[in-house]
Amino acid sequence: MEFDLIEAIRARSATRREDVLLGIGDDAALLRPPPGHALAVAVDTLLEGVHFPLGTAPADIGWKALAVNLSDLAAMGATPAWALLSLSLPRADRRFVEGFLDGFMALAEPHRLALVGGDTTRGTLAVSVTVHGFVHEEQALRRSGAKPGDAIFVTGTLGDAAAGLACLDRQRDDADRLLTSAVDSRKALIERLNRPSPRVAAGQWLREVASACIDVSDGLLADLGHLCKASGVGASLDVDALPLSSALLTLFADNARDFALTGGDDYELCFTAAPEHAARIVADLARQGCGAARIGRIVAEEGVALHDADGRRVTASASGWDHFRT
Numbered sequence: 058m059e060f061d062l063i064e065a066i067r068a069r070s071a072t073r074r075e076d077v078l079l080g081i082g083d084d085a086a087l088l089r090p091p092p093g094h095a096l097a098v099a100v101d102t103l104l105e106g107v108h109f110p111l112g113t114a115p116a117d118i119g120w121k122a123l124a125v126n127l128s129d130l131a132a133m134g135a136t137p138a139w140a141l142l143s144l145s146l147p148r149a150d151r152r153f154v155e156g157f158l159d160g161f162m163a164l165a166e167p168h169r170l171a172l173v174g175g176d177t178t179r180g181t182l183a184v185s186v187t188v189h190g191f192v193h194e195e196q197a198l199r200r201s202g203a204k205p206g207d208a209i210f211v212t213g214t215l216g217d218a219a220a221g222l223a224c225l226d227r228q229r230d231d232a233d234r235l236l237t238s239a240v241d242s243r244k245a246l247i248e249r250l251n252r253p254s255p256r257v258a259a260g261q262w263l264r265e266v267a268s269a270c271i272d273v274s275d276g277l278l279a280d281l282g283h284l285c286k287a288s289g290v291g292a293s294l295d296v297d298a299l300p301l302s303s304a305l306l307t308l309f310a311d312n313a314r315d316f317a318l319t320g321g322d323d324y325e326l327c328f329t330a331a332p333e334h335a336a337r338i339v340a341d342l343a344r345q346g347c348g349a350a351r352i353g354r355i356v357a358e359e360g361v362a363l364h365d366a367d368g369r370r371v372t373a374s375a376s377g378w379d380h381f382r383t
């Protein structure tokens with residue numbers, strides 16, 4: 058049973074790269090990293106009911122399993138190259154695997170990422186992807202480079218994925234009563250949950266200008282907190298500058314800001330840079346399509362403090378999704 062599945066996966070791993078000397082089919086892949094680069098390597102596991110809701114379409118699981126890993130490479134400023142896929146399946150489910158690969162390959166191909174190996178076992182549904190990318194060691198975007206006075210930015214919009222999850226959790230009758238505009242917004246938010254866009258091109262562009270970078274997987278407050286801790290600094294955030302989508306504002310006008318501060322799963326990049334680069338960053342990332350908003354500044358005093366556009370202190374209701382708190 059496993060052999061057929063692996064053969065199906067091998068047949069679909071379409072990306073060809075000259076640096077893959079040997080791909081799926083032997084005991085190990087043989088890969089040739091480019092001279093002078095460091096390998097950037099990351100792994101993330103997705104469990105049903107924890108990282109994606111029960112009943113998520115196989116293609117969405119495949120997309121997301123790769124997207125969350127590409128997001129880690131993006132946050133390092135690395136160029137993606139190779140992936141390993143570890144699948145644990147309750148049974149040899151060919152239809153699941155084909156659907157999964159539809160989503161996985163739809164994201165792998167435009168990034169010229171080659172699937173070079175993996176492992177297939179029987180067990181509860183779990184998907185683990187390992188990605189490899191390249192970056193010059195001195196250009197890698199670390200969490201630890203932020204300095205007091207740096208401006209803080211975030212790509213895209215925040216809070217959408219968590220709001221999408223809230224939409225799925227709501228009663229069906231609720232959804233049926235929504236107006237047309239709300240139905241479209243609901244769709245857009247759920248799309249953001251199921252099909253996050255890893256900011257790979259933005260991450261590579263940022264190698265030139267950013268002083269520190271992290272991807273927002275657990276919520277802005279939590280992840281910016283990690284960046285600050287690694288840099289030995291604090292942050293002052295303007296909650297009125299948070300980039301919010303029209304879909305989020307349509308459906309969650311009252312708590313859009315809380316979603317943006319604490320909602321997980323957005324896979325945007327939060328980064329810092331000297332303030333003189335701000336205009337260029339905002340203009341160039343807008344041209345790239347994802348956009349970037351300036352949301353605050355790095356300060357010497359530790360912790361993340363929040364204020365509004367008038368400088369008044371505000372507090373957040375919670376500090377991000379924590380796997381071990383719930």
Ligand code: ADP
Pocket residue numbers: 063066080081082083084085086141142143144172173174175176177
């Ligand atoms: P081994 O016992 O040597 O680990 P496997 O039967 O697990 O061999 O794997 C055979 C080949 O198929 C290897 O090249 C492995 O990398 C690849 N492979 C197995 N499962 C997957 C998967 N889910 N995705 C991609 N390649 C896989």
Ligand code: MG
Pocket residue numbers: 175176177
């Ligand atoms: Mg194996």
